Amino acid sequence: MVWFLLFLHLFLFHFPSFSSSFNFSCHHYESSALLHFKSSFTINSEPAYSYFCDESRLLKTATWKNEIDCCSWDGVTCDTISGHVIGLNLGCEGLQGILNPNSTLFHLAYIQKLNLANNDFSGSYFHSKFGGFLSLTHLDLSHSYLKGEIPTQISHLCKLQSLHLSGSYQYNLVWKESTLKRLVQNATNLRELFLDDTDLSSLRPNSIALLFNQSSSLVTLNLAETRLSGKLKRSLLCLPGIQELDMSFNDELQGQLPELSCNTSLRILDLSNCQFHGEIPMSFSNLTHLTSLTLSYNYLNGSIPSSLLTLPRLTYLGLIYNELSGPIPNAFEISNNFQELVLSNNKIEGELPTSLSNLRHLIYLDVSYNSFSGQFPSSLFNLTHLVTLDCSHNKLDGPLPNKTTGLQKLTNLRLNDNLLNGTIPPSLLSLPFLLVLDLSNNQLTGNISAISSYSLEFLSLSNNRLQGNIPESIFNLANLSRLDLSSNNLSGVVNFQNISNLQHLKFLQLSDNSQLSVNFESSVNYSFFDLMELGLSSLSLTEFPNFSEKLPMLVYLDLSNNKISGSVPNWLHEVDFLRRLDLSYNLLTGDISLSICNASGLVFLSLAYNQMTGTIPQCLANLSYLEVLDLQMNKFHGTLPSNFSKESELETLNLYGNQLEGHIPKSLSLCKGLMFLNLGNNIIEDNFPHWLETLHYLKVLLLRDNKLHGIIVNPKIKHPFPDLTIFDISNNNFSGPLPKSYFKKFEAMMNVTELEYMRNRIWNGDGDGRNPYSSYYDSVIVATKGNKMKLVKIPNNFVIIDLSRNKFEGEIPKIIGELHAIIGLNLSHNRLTGHIPKSIGNLTYLESLDLSSNMLTDVIPLELTNLNSLEVLDLSNNRLVGEIPQGKQFNTFTNDSYEGNLDLCGLPLSKMCGPEQHSAPSANxxxxxxxxxxxxxxxxxxxxxxxxxxxxxxxxxxxxxxxxxxxxxxxxxxxxxxxxxxxxxxxxxxxxxxxxxxxxxxx
CATH class of the missing domain: 1.10.10 (Arc Repressor Mutant, subunit A)
Incomplete structure (x- = not known):
């Protein structure tokens, strides 16, 4: 009998062609268990984590019929001898429901391979009964929304070779260190261990090496996003057979990169998105089998080791978003295997190395957002396998190479935001497979030649010095989805009918070409069913294009700075997807139609600098997504909208220069994200709106030129206006002492910041997927250095206080000298008394100081000569006495700065100081x-x-x-x-x- 069984075994396993003719029926109880298991779930056509699944998949359980042998069911594998179910593959099946501990799944006692990945078992726990599958060699429960602590019984699965327990968003499996330790000790044949997105926070930093170094079988280890924390030892892992190691997205790890010189067999290493700092260890050059190295999104500094660029098998190197500096070593060998080199978003400088031309197999090169300089190397255009080349956001200069014949496979070329000059090579516009061409924000000149790259989908040549007509060939690019030619010197006439031929067009920008005109035929209804963004600013348009209802997907419309007259057409307010509408700087008249209330998705609305009248619709305060509302410089009257709510997303409200009256609505304090508030130059009559002090993000508060009055009382909260940098309440009727208590709390005015510009990030659905937001810069009219000026972009370091032309009285508080970031201070035309505080001499960034037309006494403090940045000084019409300080900036001021102070003497005044006046009288x-x-x-x-x-x-x-x-x-x-x-x-x-x-x- 034994010999017969041995013969049968050899026959079946060594002669599979014969064994296939044998039919082994599955066991009835296993068939019933499978059918009951299926019936306990609903099947969703859209599986959990569907991006891991094949879109063309067919449901396996559709073949499960009672009258058919279960061994022939899709997803079911039976043992060829015993007929027992040994394999169940229902990954991506769309199962939805609770996986209970009494599930008939656990009746399949002989199962060896179980795959239930990418199903939806939301609310189900990882049951201890999984530990009863003692024959399991492969278990995959990834992305199935299981939760809870991993039971200790999992360590009973001694035959495991592959374990995939990758977690799911909000449903993380939790490991105890002792459970994981026992599993690794018992499963001596374990080769693949995927624990990504599970919770390993209970592991001590130094126990990681102790746990996994005991396993000699592990080939693949994935610990990505497992909440590991602490400072790792430099010698972390020495697994002798490890080939793939992923510890990415553990942003609580600290310290330097671990030494991995002992792992000579390592092929793939990902340590990205952690908190590692310091230099890249030289020991990485010992990883001679390495094919992929990802160290992106850390804080690595120093230079790139040249030995890293000479690893013989390396095909992918990702170092983006670090702080690496210095030049790229000119060390690429001709025998290299590089296919992808990604170094963007660092501080790398110098010229691009000539040895880049040795990267003969290179497919993807991204060195964007660095500080590379020098001419663009022509050798890059000889890399015949190159598909993507991104050198954007650097300082590359000079002309582009004329010959681009080597780039026959190139699909994506980004050289934008450099200093490139000269003309665009015609050969660049004829590459056969080019999809994306971005040369924007350079200094390119000349005409745009004919374009024969008919595959183009993205063409951006904006912000250059291009001239001449737009070539007709552009309108033959049938696949074009984005066209941006804005901010050039283009001329001629564009027939909009030609543009309407581009039926796949999603983004069109022709703005800011002062000599370019667009011809709309009034009898034609233009239809762009896919158009999302349309920019026709500064083109001398006199009327609205007749789009009627043919822009169903429109998100962004900019018709600003034209000569459009009449009222706003109602169809604009009824575009369902409209998010950003800019009609500023036109000749529009009439009211704001109430139909604007239908544009519930508006994020940005600017009707500034028109001649519109009527009242502001109350519904504008109720638009849930509105972030920017700019209605400045019109003729609106009535009261402000008063029904703002805590759901408001408002960041900018600019109603400057209208005829609004009444009170400032207290409901504005509910707009917790408000950063910019300009109600200046109206006829608002109210007290100081102290309730706004709770707005922690407010940077600009401008209430000048109204009828505000009363005493500014002390703040009601501990930290009022912490972010405020522009405080202008000038030309009102405020009285009482200066608001000393607020000065003490202006935290942002006390800290000097780097030069940036205040901006709002407005969603506009940018078509290339890189940046779905565009920047809106708030503008403001301020009085500084003796003149009114309009700031189109407000620098973050533009810090001013203007309390002039009120009825403030009393002394200037000394605390004002602690506002170190302030560059403009105007307290003129009040009733201030006492002396000028010496502490003002601490304001070393101060550029303009106006204390004129008050009742200030005493001498001019000598400390004011420390104001090396001071350009404008006005102390006129006070009661100052004594000698004018000399030296530094004070030697540049004229008589106007001091006139009306009869007892001042010394240069630049003609009145010389006598023996008694030379030294100012004492304070006593x-x-x-x-x-x-x-x-x-x-x-x-x-x-x-x-x-x-x-x-x-x-x-x-x-x-x-x-x-x-x-x-x-x-x-x-x-x-x-x-x-x-x-x-x-x-x-x-x-x-x-x-x-x-x-x-x-x-x-």
Whole structure:
């Protein structure tokens, strides 16, 4: 009998052609178990994690019929001798439901390979009964939404060779260190272990090596996104047979890259998206079997080791988003196997190495977002296998090579944002397989030659110096989905009918070509069923194009800076997908139609700089997605919208230069993302809106030129306006002391930042998929350096306070000297008294200081000469005395900076300082004078009661207090007294007239 069984075994397994003729029926209880298992779930046509699945797949369970032998069912494998089910593959089957511990699945006691990956078992736990499949060699439960702690029974699966437990979003399996340790110890044949996106946070940093170094069989280990944390030892893993290791997306790992010199068989290594810093270890050059190395998204610095570029089998090197610097070593050998080299988003500099031409097998080269300089190397155009070449966002200059015949396989070429000049080579526009060509933001000149790259889908030549007509051949590019020719010097007439031939067009930008005109035929309804973005700014258009309802997918429309008159057509408000609408700088009239309330998806709306009238519809405050509302410089009247809600996404509200009245709505405080608020130049009558202090992201608060009034009370919260950098409430009727308590809390004004520009990121569905947002820069009109100026882009370091032309009184608080980032300070035309704080001398970035037309006394502090950045100074029309400080910037100011301070002397004034004036009177003397109040008040009284009475009151003060400078005027010899009295009379008259003027200004 034994010999017979041995013979049968040899016959079946060594002669498969014969064994296939034998039919072994599956066992009835296993068939029933499978059918019951199937019936316990619903089947969804869209499986979980469907991007792992074949779209053309057929449902395996559709073949499961009771009358058919289960061994012939799709996804079921039976043992050829016993007939038991030993394999079940239902991956991507769309099963949906709870996997219970009493499931008939666990009746399949002989199963060896089980695949239930990419199904939806949401809410199901990883049951201990999986540990009962003692014959399992392969288990795949990846992306099946299982949750809970891995039971210790999994360590009973001693025959496992492959274990895939990759987690799912929000449903992570959790490992205990002891459970994982027992599994690795018991499963001595384990070759593949995929634990990515499971929770290994309980593992101690240094136990990782202890766990896995015990396994001599592991070939593939995936620990990506497993919440590993802590500082790793440099000698992390020394698995003798490891070939693939992935520890990416563990952003709580620390320290330097581990040493891996012991893993000589390693082929694929991914340590990206962690927190590793320091240099790339030289030991990596010992990984001679390495074919793929990914170290992207870390904090690696230093230079790229040349030995890394000479690894003999390396085909992929990814180092993007690090802090690598220095040049690329000129070390690529002609025998290299590189296919993909990705070095973007670093600080690499110098010229592109000439040995790049040795990369004969290169398919993908990305060195974008670095600091490469020098001419673009013509040798790159000889890499005949190149499919993608991205050298964008560098400092490459010079002309492009004329010959591009080597790039016959190129599909993607990005050289945008460099300093390239010269003309565009015609051969570049005739590459047969080119899909993407981006040469924008360079200094290219000349005409655009005919284009015969008929496969082109993306063409961007914007922000250059191109000229001449747009070639007709562009309108023959039937596959074109994006065309951007904006911001050039193109001329001629474009017939829009030609553009409408491009029926796949999604993005069209022709803006900012001042000599280019677009011809619309009023009788034609243009239809673009796929068009998402249309930019026709600055083209001298006089009317709206007649698109009617033929733009169903339109997301972005820019018709700004034209000469379009009339009212806004209703069809614009009814485009379902419209997100961004810019009609600013036109001649539009009429009201905002209430039909705009139908445009519920609007993110950006600008009607600025038109002649529109009427009231602002209340519904604009209820548009859930609106981030930017710019209606400045129109003729809107009535009150502001008042029904803002906490669901609001509003970031910019600009209503400057209208005729709005009433109160500032308190509901604005619900717009927690508000960064820019400009209500200036209206007729709003209210108190200071202290409720806005809760807006932690507010950078610009501009309320100038209204009828606001009252005292600014102390803040109600601990950290008011922490992000504020522009605070302009000038030309109102505020009174009381300066808001010292707010000055103490302006955190952003205390910290100097690098030059960037305030911007909002507005979604516009960018077609290349790289950046779905575009930048909107808030503009503002401010008064600085004595002039009104419009900032089209507001720098983050443009920090100003303008409280001028109000009725503030009292002293200037010293705390203002701690606002170190401030560049403009205007407190002029108020009723401020006391001296100029010495602390203002600490504002080393200050460019403009205006304290004019107040009642400031004492000397000009010598500390103000520390203001090396000061360009404009106005201290005129105060009561300052003594000698004007000299040196540095103070030597550049003219008389205008000091006029109206009768007791100032020294350059640049013609009045020289005498022996008594050269050294300013001490603070004690000034206290004494102010105590007896000689000066402005008695003279003002005297002006009202008669000049002689005023002098009498002044003389009486002199008799009582005898201030020293009055003794000099009225004392001395009788003959000289007459002359001095005459001089005093002229001066006193000047002071009186000046005081009258100031009283008129302040009233």
């Amino acid at each position: 003397n000034f206290c004494s004078e102010e105590k007896f109040e000689f000066g402005w008040k008695p003279v003002a009284i005297g002006y009202g009661c008669g000049f002689v009475i005023g002098i009498g009151i002044g003389y009486y003060m002199f008799l009582i207090g005898k201030p020293r400078w009055l003794v000099m005027i009225f004392g001395g010899q009788p003959k000289r007294r007459v002359k001095r009295r005459t001089r005093m009379t002229r001066n006193q008259s000047s002071i009186t007239n000046q005081n009258q003027n100031q009283m008129v200004q302040m009233s």
